[in-house]
Amino acid sequence: xxxxxxxxxxxxxxxxxxxxxxxxxxxxxxxxxxxxxxxxxxxxxxxxxxxxxxxxxxxxxxxxxxxxxxxxxxxxxxxxxxxxxxxxxxxxxxxxxxxxxxxxxxxxxxxxxxxxxxxxxxxxxxxxxxxxxxxxxxxxxxxxxxxxxxxxxxxxxxxxxxxxxxxxxxxxxxxxxxxxxxxxxxxxxxxxxxxxxxxxxxxxxxxxxxxxxxxxxxxxxxxxxxxxxxxxxxxxxxxxxxxxxxxxxxxxxxxxxxxxxxxxxxxxxxxxxxxxxxxxxxxxxxxxxxxxxxxxxxxxxxxxxxxxxxxxxxxxxxxxxxxxxxxxxxxxxxxxxxx
Amino acid sequence: xxxxxxxxxxxxxxxxxxxxxxxxxxxxxxxxxxxxxxxxxxxxxxxxxxxxxxxxxxxxxxxxxxxxxxxxxxxxxxxxxxxxxxxxxxxxxxxxxxxxxxxxxxxxxxxxxxxxxxxxxxxxxxxxxxxxxxxxxxxxxxxxxxxxxxxxxxxxxxxxxxxxxxxxxxxxxxxxxxxxxxxxxxxxxxxxxxxxxxxxxxxxxxxxxxxxxxxxxxxxxxxxxxxxxxxxxxxxxxxxxxxxxxxxxxxxxxxxxxxxxxxxxxxxxxxxxxxxxxxxxxxxxxxxxxxxxxxxxxxxxxxxxxxxxxxxxxxxxxxxxxxxxxxxxxxxxxxxxxx
Numbered sequence: 001x002x003x004x005x006x007x008x009x010x011x012x013x014x015x016x017x018x019x020x021x022x023x024x025x026x027x028x029x030x031x032x033x034x035x036x037x038x039x040x041x042x043x044x045x046x047x048x049x050x051x052x053x054x055x056x057x058x059x060x061x062x063x064x065x066x067x068x069x070x071x072x073x074x075x076x077x078x079x080x081x082x083x084x085x086x087x088x089x090x091x092x093x094x095x096x097x098x099x100x101x102x103x104x105x106x107x108x109x110x111x112x113x114x115x116x117x118x119x120x121x122x123x124x125x126x127x128x129x130x131x132x133x134x135x136x137x138x139x140x141x142x143x144x145x146x147x148x149x150x151x152x153x154x155x156x157x158x159x160x161x162x163x164x165x166x167x168x169x170x171x172x173x174x175x176x177x178x179x180x181x182x183x184x185x186x187x188x189x190x191x192x193x194x195x196x197x198x199x200x201x202x203x204x205x206x207x208x209x210x211x212x213x214x215x216x217x218x219x220x221x222x223x224x225x226x227x228x229x230x231x232x233x234x235x236x237x238x239x240x241x242x243x244x245x246x247x248x249x250x251x252x253x254x255x256x257x258x259x260x261x262x263x264x265x266x267x268x269x270x271x272x273x274x275x276x277x278x279x280x281x282x283x284x285x286x287x288x289x290x291x292x293x294x295x296x297x298x299x300x301x302x303x304x305x306x307x308x309x310x311x312x313x314x315x316x317x318x319x320x321x322x323x324x325x326x327x328x329x330x331x332x333x334x335x336x337x338x339x
Numbered sequence: 340x341x342x343x344x345x346x347x348x349x350x351x352x353x354x355x356x357x358x359x360x361x362x363x364x365x366x367x368x369x370x371x372x373x374x375x376x377x378x379x380x381x382x383x384x385x386x387x388x389x390x391x392x393x394x395x396x397x398x399x400x401x402x403x404x405x406x407x408x409x410x411x412x413x414x415x416x417x418x419x420x421x422x423x424x425x426x427x428x429x430x431x432x433x434x435x436x437x438x439x440x441x442x443x444x445x446x447x448x449x450x451x452x453x454x455x456x457x458x459x460x461x462x463x464x465x466x467x468x469x470x471x472x473x474x475x476x477x478x479x480x481x482x483x484x485x486x487x488x489x490x491x492x493x494x495x496x497x498x499x500x501x502x503x504x505x506x507x508x509x510x511x512x513x514x515x516x517x518x519x520x521x522x523x524x525x526x527x528x529x530x531x532x533x534x535x536x537x538x539x540x541x542x543x544x545x546x547x548x549x550x551x552x553x554x555x556x557x558x559x560x561x562x563x564x565x566x567x568x569x570x571x572x573x574x575x576x577x578x579x580x581x582x583x584x585x586x587x588x589x590x591x592x593x594x595x596x597x598x599x600x601x602x603x604x605x606x607x608x609x610x611x612x613x614x615x616x617x618x619x620x621x622x623x624x625x626x627x628x629x630x631x632x633x634x635x636x637x638x639x640x641x642x643x644x645x646x647x648x649x650x651x652x653x654x655x656x657x658x659x660x661x662x663x664x665x666x667x668x669x670x671x672x673x674x675x676x677x678x
Contacts, residue, residue: 017416018423019404019529023645024618024638065358065675073672077356082665084357091652091659190358191675279363298634298653299363306362313430313652314637320430326421333412336404336530 001035001270009034009041015327019336025295029273029318036246036271037155041323044156047094047312048149049085049305050236051078052142054102054229055120056165057129058207063168063200065191068120071164072105078162078304079109085160085304092312094158097149101141102163102228113148115141117228121169124207128224129169135223135231142235143242150243157240158248158275158312159257160305161229165189167280170256171204172225174282176215177259178289182208185282187252190301218263226260233257238264241271248315250308251278251301255286262290275311276300340374340609348373348380348661355664356672364634368612368657375585375610376494380662383495386433386651387488388424388644389575390417391481393441393568394459395504396468400542403504404530407459410503411444417501417643418448424499424643431651433497436488440480441502441567452487454480456567460508463546467563468508474562474570481574482581489582496579497587497614497651498596499644500568504528506619509595511543511564513621515554516598517628521547524621526591529640557602565599572596577603580610587654589647590617590640594625601629614650615639 009031014020021027033042053075059068077083078098081090089096099113104120117137121129130138149157167189174185186201204225211224222231234257240247249258249272262269274287276296287294295314300307328335348370353359360366372381392414398407416422417437420429428435438452443459456476460468469477488496506528513524525540543564550563561570573596579586588597588611601608613626615635626633634653639646667674 016423017413017421018641022529022639022641023423024640026637026639067673070673073670074356077665077670077672080665080670082356082663082670084355084362084660084664087659087663088656090663091655190361293636295637296634297632297636298365300361300365301363302357302361310653310656314649317427317430317649320426321423324421324426324429325423326416326419331412331416331419331421333416334406334409 002038005038005040006031006035009322012040012322016325017328017331017333023321026318026321030322033246033319036244038244042319043323044316044319046153047092047156048154049089049094049096049158049160049309050145051085051096051098051160051162051305052101052229052232053098053162054227055104055163056169056227057121057123058125058168058203059165060123061125061199061203063203064165064189066164068104068164071162072103072107074162075103075107079111083304084302084306085309088306088309092309094309094312099145101138101232121227124169124225125203125210128211129226130223132219132223135219138228138231139235142232143239146236146239146243150245155245156315157245158305158308159233159236159254160250160303160308161233161253162304163227163229166227166253168200168203169225169227169230170253171282172207173221173256173260174286176208176213176221177263178285180285185285187281218260222260230257234261237261237268241268246271246273248273248275248308248311250275250305251303252280252283253303255283259286259289273311273315276307278307341377344377344379345370345374351379351661354666356667356670362660365657365660369661372585372658375583377583381658382662383655383658385492386431386495387493388428388433388435388497388499388648389484390424390435390437390499390501390644391440391568391571392437392501393566394443394502395508395566396460396462397464397507397542398504399462400464400538402507402539402542403528405503407443407503410501411442411446413501414442414446418450422643423641423645424648427645427648431648433648433651438484440477440571460566463550463564464542467550468565469562471558471562474558477567477570478574481571482578485575485578485582489584494584495654496584497644497647498572498575498593499589499642499647500572500592501643502566502568505566505592507539507542508564508566508569509592510621511546512560512595512599513625515547515552515560516602517624519624524624526620557599561599569596573600576600576607580607585610585612587612587614587647587650589614589644590642591619591622592642594622598625598628612650612654615646617646
């Protein structure tokens with residue numbers, strides 16, 4: 001990060017008409033944003049919500065409450081503007097970009113970014129979800145999308161996904177990379193009952209036992225027990241960081257991708273901003289492993305980037321506060337007694 | 340609340356293209372908003388941030404890190420658009436209304452709503468902060484402002500305040516009305532050191548001992564150990580509720596006012612929406628007493644309504660989601676397997 005810009009930002013924050021530090025984490029966020037953008041008063045006129053989409057062979061095991069056909073249906077819904085992410089992105093002034101990294105079926109829409117690496121992953125309970133090369137290609141899709149966004153002037157990204165069944169590979173990634181027991185990261189996803197939860201837990205255990213992913217090799221983990229859209233999200237974060245674009249992460253899946261990205265390149269962490277704590281069981285575990293504290297708690301469990309887009313308002317707030325507030329001197333306000 | 344509208348809202352939420360309940364507390368909020376407004380798809384085109392301002396005689400005891408002259412200076416700053424609340428309100432599309440309920444000095448500005456009940460409270464450590472009549476007049480100011488806002492078409496209010504020293508009476512109100520020990524609700528305010536904190540704690544204890552406010556009589560509590568702007572905030576909440584206007588509460592002071600309002604009229608609670616959990620010590624205690632859970636955690640401790648205005652984005656999100664999302668039928672998306 002750009003240390004000069006961060007020092008200038010911190011200095012300005014202390015001259016604004018408010019008790020020092022009273023904007024709490026918005027002040028830390030303003031300093032982080034200054035460091036990322038390399039300017040003391042960063043602004044974010046162009047924002048994007050990215051939805052990486054892919055399908056999951058592990059759905060065969062019955063790990064999701066929804067049928068896999070919902071992935072393309074929901075992507076079309078997003079392309080038509082009817083999904084939650086569209087509504088929330090409109091409110092936040094962000095454009096939605098949908099990327100087909102690995103939907104099983106065919107989705108055709110002029111606005112869809114078609115980068116299908118393969119038609120869904122293989123069932124990771126029976127073998128690797130994808131080859132190492134496919135994982136690398138998915139990562140590359142994410143990096144390419146970061147470049148595409150940068151080319152369009154986007155300076156702030158919310159990282160979301162769509163893929164029926166994708167809390168299952170996310171749980172496997174989290175368990176392996178955070179080194180925690182499977183049961184601490186397997187949750188109900190879109191709404192599994194107790195029986196479904198047990199099936200899912202067993203599927204994650206089996207996937208790890210069958211594939212033995214190497215926890216020191218994030219690409220191996222993404223390939224063997226990951227997902228195409230999850231690897232693409234990790235690539236998006238890597239690519240955004242190289243272009244000084246802060247990325248607001250979403251819920252469990254987005255955070256699992258962030259963990260993989262940070263393990264690939266620890267410097268990426270400084271470019272990530274936590275948004276909400278979702279209701280999905282493993283989310284807190286993954287955020288802990290990242291050392292990030294989410295400011296929003298709404299018990300959401302939707303994905304798509306919905307929580308990340310809510311977080312955009314807080315990023316915008318931090319940016320506006322440091323850019324627009326009056327200083328003690330300019331407003332003629334007295335400082336504290338001790339000063 | 341309007342039960343028909345709430346049922347229609349809940350029914351619509353279940354038909355939107357998302358797993359049932361996956362928007363978490365935004366769904367509960369959407370139902371609450373429907374009930375308050377009496378329409379299943381409530382919209383909030385006109386929003387307001389209200390800043391009730393007043394001074395505090397108890398500042399003589401050395402309970403604040405800032406001199407009392409900062410109250411009028413900051414109110415002028417707000418009227419000029421340079422304070423944090425202005426920046427955040429612009430972002431949220433809310434108009435800021437500043438009300439002089441009891442500033443000690445004179446503030447002149449065409450946009451200031453002048454309703455001075457008296458020039459600051461008396462020092463509550465030596466006797467009542469104000470008379471019962473003055474407390475009632477302050478409550479009436481708040482109710483009048485609610486009417487004024489309603490007349491201008493405002494349908495959503497963020498409730499903030501400005502008043503050097505006002506975490507001290509808020510702590511006294513909280514201790515008495517929530518029935519908790521003084522030390523659990525006295526915090527550092529705008530930035531007291533340990534010594535200042537001890538002085539403040541002692542001041543609150545003395546104020547309660549000297550005045551013996553009746554915990555069953557919220558007006559008595561507001562008069563003896565309260566503040567003019569705090570009573571006005573309570574009145575604002577009462578007045579807003581009668582006009583079916585939801586009120587987003589802010590930090591410790593705004594929440595102490597909410598507790599007084601709810602004790603005066605328990606039905607008001609359904610019209611209140613929590614925003615953030617501030618860093619000020621007693622805030623969590625007061626929100627607990629109200630049974631409200633704040634969705635935002637940014638360790639802010641500024642007041643002004645700054646956290647409440649951040650909360651407006653979540654209210655807007657809930658309103659837009661229920662109003663704009665596609666349904667399963669309209670979007671051709673499959674429901675879950677069990678359905």
